[in-house]
Every structure is written in structure tokens, then in C-alpha cells.
Amino acid sequence: MTFIVFFLAAIIVIFAAIQLNKYGDVINQKSTLSGAMIGTFLIGGATSLPELTTSLTAVYIDNADIAVGNMLGSNVFNILILMAFDLIYRKKRVFNRLEQSTHLPVAKAGFVMTALLVIAILWDNSPSFFHIGFEMYLLIILYLFVVKKLDHEEEDIEVTSDLTLKQGVIRFIFAAITVFLAGSTLTISGDEIADQTGMNSSFVGSFLIAAATSLPELVTVLAAFQMAKYSLAIGAILGSNLYNLQLLVITDIFHQKGAILNMTSLSNAMTALLGLMMIFLTIYALQRPIVKNVIIYALPSVTTIVLYFIATYIMF
Numbered sequence: 001m002t003f004i005v006f007f008l009a010a011i012i013v014i015f016a017a018i019q020l021n022k023y024g025d026v027i028n029q030k031s032t033l034s035g036a037m038i039g040t041f042l043i044g045g046a047t048s049l050p051e052l053t054t055s056l057t058a059v060y061i062d063n064a065d066i067a068v069g070n071m072l073g074s075n076v077f078n079i080l081i082l083m084a085f086d087l088i089y090r091k092k093r094v095f096n097r098l099e100q101s102t103h104l105p106v107a108k109a110g111f112v113m114t115a116l117l118v119i120a121i122l123w124d125n126s127p128s129f130f131h132i133g134f135e136m137y138l139l140i141i142l143y144l145f146v147v148k149k150l151d152h153e154e155e156d157i158e159v160t161s162d163l164t165l166k167q168g169v170i171r172f173i174f175a176a177i178t179v180f181l182a183g184s185t186l187t188i189s190g191d192e193i194a195d196q197t198g199m200n201s202s203f204v205g206s207f208l209i210a211a212a213t214s215l216p217e218l219v220t221v222l223a224a225f226q227m228a229k230y231s232l233a234i235g236a237i238l239g240s241n242l243y244n245l246q247l248l249v250i251t252d253i254f255h256q257k258g259a260i261l262n263m264t265s266l267s268n269a270m271t272a273l274l275g276l277m278m279i280f281l282t283i284y285a286l287q288r289p290i291v292k293n294v295i296i297y298a299l300p301s302v303t304t305i306v307l308y309f310i311a312t313y314i315m316f
Contacts, residue, residue: 002196006189010212012182013050017216019175020049026161026168048243049176050213053183054190055251058205063191064255064263069205070187070213071248072117072271075110075241076206077214079278080308082237085225086285087301090294094230095285102231104286106238109146111279113139113245114272120261121269133259136249143246186212202267203315238282267315274311278304 051074058067086094120126120135127134161168186209194204217240224233252260261268281300291297 002189002192006186006193006208006212009182009185009189010215013179013186013212014215014219016175016178016182017050017213018219020172020179021216021220023163023168023172023175026163027165027172029161030163030165030168048240048247049179050183050186050216051210051244052247052250053180054187054209054213055247056254057184057187058191059251059255059260061188061191062257063187063194063201063205064260065201065265065268066187066191066194066205066209067251067255068121068248068260068264068268069202069271070209071244071251072114072268072275073206073210074214074244075114076271076275076278076308077211078217078237078241078244079275079282080305081214081218081221082234082282083278083301083304085221085233087298087305089225090298090301092228092230093291093294093297094225094234095288095300096290096297098231098234098286103234103238104283105146105149106235106242107279107283107286109142110238110241110245111276111283113142113242114275114279117245117248117261118269118272118276120259121264121266121272125262126259128259128262131256131258132249132252133261135261136252136259139245139249143242146242183213200265200267200315202265202271206268206271206315207312270311270315274307277307 051071055067055070058064058070116135116138120133129137163171190204190209191201193199193208194201217237220236221233224230224236248260255263257263281304285300
């Protein structure tokens with residue numbers, strides 16, 4: 001029964017998050033108070049709301065491993081999604097078509113941020129201020145630096161929706177409430193699965209729950225690849241990953257028992273290390289010379305996918 005509740009909650013999270021993205025776009029189109037950057041921030045927050053909801057619920061039920069594992073695992077699963085589609089569309093040589101100056105700074109920032117988390121998890125009783133890990137302050141500084149560096153002039157937004165701003169806001173709020181309720185159910189049932197089966201809570205958070213909360217990104221990337229908007233696809237994944245790490249900061253703020261990374265098991269370090277290797281392969285794919293041979297081109301994607309499933313098996 002617990003598994004049934006888990007999968008039903010996962011399905012609801014997926015569909016509600018897709019609606020969040022849809023109505024967030026309506027608000028972006030129709031609002032006269034905010035431009036493209038705020039609209040993008042709203043949509044980015046919308047697709048990441050399942051991760052935030054599940055991690056905050058995990059803090060509430062005092063399961064730090066699920067809270068941290070969910071965020072780290074979502075980032076790992078996001079890159080898996082990107083590399084899987086790159087493998088499927090390997091003949092298009094997607095990474096050879098991308099503008100390095102746009103995506104490399106974001107990918108490198110994600111690498112540095114994830115490395116900080118690895119150090120904090122492995123460091124026994126790493127320093128904290130006001131019950132918040134020192135590394136969380138560094139994550140915020142790095143994020144603001146990247147946002148400022150990539151800041152650009154706002155573009156005109158094409159209006160394609162017939163809904164009014166009020167209708168968009170009401171439906172957005174309704175979808176957000178749905179995500180909140182389903183995401184909380186997802187976390188609680190995931191915690192029960194860990195107890196009933198003897199599974200590691202880090203595995204449940206990093207792979208089961210993280211995969212469920214990352215499926216909205218899968219839908220986004222699928223649509224982008226089908227429309228040949230490859231830059232949009234990788235930008236959505238890399239940007240979502242940075243955003244998730246900021247949500248980890250929020251999770252730590254609500255964790256009142258001390259720095260949350262000091263309370264998690266070392267198995268979360270494995271998820272973070274997996275993320276580091278996957279980001280490294282993404283950076284390599286972005287900045288390597290143009291490759292004509294399809295098999296050689298696909299090596300980073302294949303390696304990423306193999307690493308993911310090896311880590312999943314070991315964690316399980």
C-alpha cells in the first residue's frame with residue numbers, strides 16, 4: 001500500500017509540476033510588473049517546487065538523509081536526462097551546436113558548488129553559523145556571481161496564451177498547492193518505504209524520490225529536443241541544478257538542529273561525487289573540439305549513464 005501511495009503521489013507531482021510550468025509561463029507573458037528574468041525565475045521556481053516541498057517535509061519528519069539526498073539526487077537525475085537525450089539524438093551532435101560562453105560558466109559553477117557539498121559532507125562537524133552550514137553561504141555567493149555574470153537585456157516575450165493574468169495566477173496557485181500536498185505525501189511514503197524495506201534513506205531520497213520530482217524536467221527537455229531547441233534544453237537542466245542547490249540552502253535554514261550536512265550519512269557524499277563526475281563529463285562535452293565520429297561523440301553520454309546505474313546499484 002505504501003508503494004501504491006508513493007507512485008500515485010509521484011504521478012500527481014509530475015502532472016501538477018507541468019501545470020506549474022504552463023501557468024508560470026502565462027504569468028510571464030501577461031504580467032506588466034515583471035520582465036523576462038522574473039518570469040524565468042518564477043518558472044524555474046515552479047519546476048523546482050517538488051524538490052523544495054519534499055525536502056522541507058523530510059526536515060519536518062526529521063529525516064535529513066532524504067532532505068539532502070532528494071536535492072543531490074535530483075541534480076544527478078537531471079544530468080542523466082540530458083545525457084540520455086544526447087545519446088538518443090547523437091547524430092545531431094547536440095553539444096557541438098551549443099554556445100560555450102552561455103553554458104560553460106553555469107556548468108563550472110555547478111561543479112564548484114557540488115564540490116563544496118562533498119567537502120562539507122565528508123568533513124566531520126564542518127563549521128556553521130546560526131545553525132546553517134558555512135558552505136551554504138558560499139553557495140549563495142557563487143549563485144549571485146553567476147546570475148550577475150549572465151545577466152543580459154530583457155527580451156520581448158511572445159504572447160501565445162488566451163488566459164488572463166488573473167486566471168494564470170489562480171491556476172498557478174492551485175497547481176502549487178497540489179504539488180505541496182503530493183510532494184509531502186511523496187516524502188512521507190518514501191520515509192515509510194525506507195523503514196519497511198530496510199532500504200538506505202539516502203538511496204530512497206537520492207534515487208526514488210529524486211527521480212519522481214525530476215520528471216517535469218524530463219518533459220521540458222523532451223519538448224526542447226523535439227523542437228530542436230538544444231540550448232534551451234541544456235540551459236534548463238544546468239539552471240535547474242543551480243536553483244536546486246539554492247533550495248538546499250533554504251532546507252538548511254529550516255533544519256533547526258544544526259547544519260544539515262553534518263546530520264546526513266556519508267552515503268550522500270557518494271551521490272554528490274557522482275554528480276561531480278557527471279558535471280565534469282558535461283563540461284568536457286561542452287568544450288571539446290567538434291567530433292565527427294558518432295561513436296566517439298557519444299562516449300561522455302554513455303559513460304554518464306553507466307556511472308549512474310553503477311552508483312544506483314551500489315547505493316541500493
